[in-house]
Amino acid sequence: MAAGFDPLSEGFLTDPYAALEQVRPLGPVFFSPVLNRWVVTGYAEIEQVLLDPATYSAAEAQRALYPVCPEADAILAGLSLVPTMSNADPPGHARFRSVIVRALSPRRMAKLEPIIRERTSALIDSLLAAGSGGDIVAGLCHPLPAATLFALIGFPAEDGARIKAWCEDKIEVNWGRPSAEQQVRSANSMVAFLGHCRALVGQRRARPADDLTSDLVADERSLTDEEIASLLFALSFAGHETTTSMLGNALLQLLSRPGLWARVGAERALIPGAIEETLRYDTSVPMWRRVSTRESVLGGVVLPEGARLVLCFGAAGREPGRFPDPDRFDVERAEARRQLSFGKGIHLCAGASLARLEGRTVLNELADRMPDLRLSPDRVPRYPANISFRGPRELWVDWGVGRGSHP
Numbered sequence: 001m002a003a004g005f006d007p008l009s010e011g012f013l014t015d016p017y018a019a020l021e022q023v024r025p026l027g028p029v030f031f032s033p034v035l036n037r038w039v040v041t042g043y044a045e046i047e048q049v050l051l052d053p054a055t056y057s058a059a060e061a062q063r064a065l066y067p068v069c070p071e072a073d074a075i076l077a078g079l080s081l082v083p084t085m086s087n088a089d090p091p092g093h094a095r096f097r098s099v100i101v102r103a104l105s106p107r108r109m110a111k112l113e114p115i116i117r118e119r120t121s122a123l124i125d126s127l128l129a130a131g132s133g134g135d136i137v138a139g140l141c142h143p144l145p146a147a148t149l150f151a152l153i154g155f156p157a158e159d160g161a162r163i164k165a166w167c168e169d170k171i172e173v174n175w176g177r178p179s180a181e182q183q184v185r186s187a188n189s190m191v192a193f194l195g196h197c198r199a200l201v202g203q204r205r206a207r208p209a210d211d212l213t214s215d216l217v218a219d220e221r222s223l224t225d226e227e228i229a230s231l232l233f234a235l236s237f238a239g240h241e242t243t244t245s246m247l248g249n250a251l252l253q254l255l256s257r258p259g260l261w262a263r264v265g266a267e268r269a270l271i272p273g274a275i276e277e278t279l280r281y282d283t284s285v286p287m288w289r290r291v292s293t294r295e296s297v298l299g300g301v302v303l304p305e306g307a308r309l310v311l312c313f314g315a316a317g318r319e320p321g322r323f324p325d326p327d328r329f330d331v332e333r334a335e336a337r338r339q340l341s342f343g344k345g346i347h348l349c350a351g352a353s354l355a356r357l358e359g360r361t362v363l364n365e366l367a368d369r370m371p372d373l374r375l376s377p378d379r380v381p382r383y384p385a386n387i388s389f390r391g392p393r394e395l396w397v398d399w400g401v402g403r404g405s406h407p
């Protein structure tokens with residue numbers, strides 16, 4: 001059973017939960033030869049790992065899942081990224097963490113709220129103007145978090161498409177199984193992406209503006225320019241694909257159950273719970289990684305020093321002992337907030353409040369403006385081929401009368 005476990009297989013990418021159910025009899029920790037890593041599916045064991053950064057290092061979090069070809073390796077060797085956030089360990093991690101937590105403070109979130117609402121409304125205006133149906137990932141779920149984060153950092157709006165393409169390339173090489181040709185393309189994209197971050201730091205040093213990069217540059221005691229560039233690289237990546245996926249997953253779940261969209265529209269107090277339940281039931285980060293620094297015992301299994309782990313948040317969210325009737329999507333589920341999609345402990349997602357704010361805003365605005373939103377018939381969602389970032393690439397929906405204006 002463990003031998004057949006392949007999270008990059010077509011079947012797993014389409015429905016990971018059926019495959020995860022099949023491996024539950026293997027216990028909370030098992031070795032996957034295909035991944036060449038230990039897979040941790042138990043909720044308690046994942047918590048144990050997340051809460052013990054001395055035994056389980058985050059250094060593995062952003063590495064290529066599979067060895068890359070020599071050409072890509074040579075390009076990546078010149079990347080000189082400083083580990084800043086999700087791949088940094090104590091004590092260095094705390095320095096970057098405090099900077100980012102300040103940057104994403106509740107005060108900044110409160111300032112962002114009306115901007116996010118306005119941007120959401122403008123994107124819905126464009127969708128409505130274009131007809132009575134379309135791909136809501138391209139029209140709203142992607143551009144909203146991307147524009148919000150890039151504006152916060154200081155990237156001009158026109159950089160959006162380029163950064164999205166670079167991020168997709170990074171995902172393929174770090175969390176997928178790409179061909180040698182794709183590895184080279186991805187490695188070049190990462191170098192270009194970091195160069196772009198460095199250029200922004202240089203521009204803001206010369207001429208400050210009202211954005212996060214200017215604040216980081218102005219704080220002389222804090223970080224070097226090279227560290228700021230690496231931080232921007234990490235942040236611009238962490239903060240948009242994940243939220244795009246969460247929005248797509250939430251809409252897919254809410255629209256695929258008869259009457260649920262109308263119910264949530266009529267009872268807006270259900271919206272925060274719908275977002276938490278989406279993160280539990282259909283998480284946008286189904287797997288995340290760690291590597292052990294010493295021998296340890298996890299779920300009764302003795303792990304050697306250097307054991308590479310895949311923490312399966314998707315399985316934890318469906319654990320029967322933890323979440324009663326786990327395969328039922330229930331927007332009123334009280335314990336949904338115990339989902340682990342944002343991690344836990346010292347690396348707990350620094351952007352969780354922003355993601356939740358964007359989720360609430362999108363669902364509220366859509367309920368106001370598109371109360372009759374529905375999935376387009378005969379469209380099956382497709383998912384990207386990687387282990388850690390999951391959401392529909394496209395989500396075709398209709399609104400208003402007729403069958404929509406898309407092909």
Ligand code: HEM
Binds near residue numbers: 097242285352
């Ligand atoms: C639904 C959306 C999101 C999900 C599911 C998500 C998930 C995660 C996960 C699993 C981690 C790693 C936790 C660990 O290693 O223990 C993480 C870390 C992080 N996330 Fe998010 N994230 C989301 C949105 C965002 C947003 C919007 C931002 C920024 C604006 C952001 C910024 C970060 C940062 C900076 C870290 C590193 C924190 C650290 O290492 O201290 N994330 N996130």
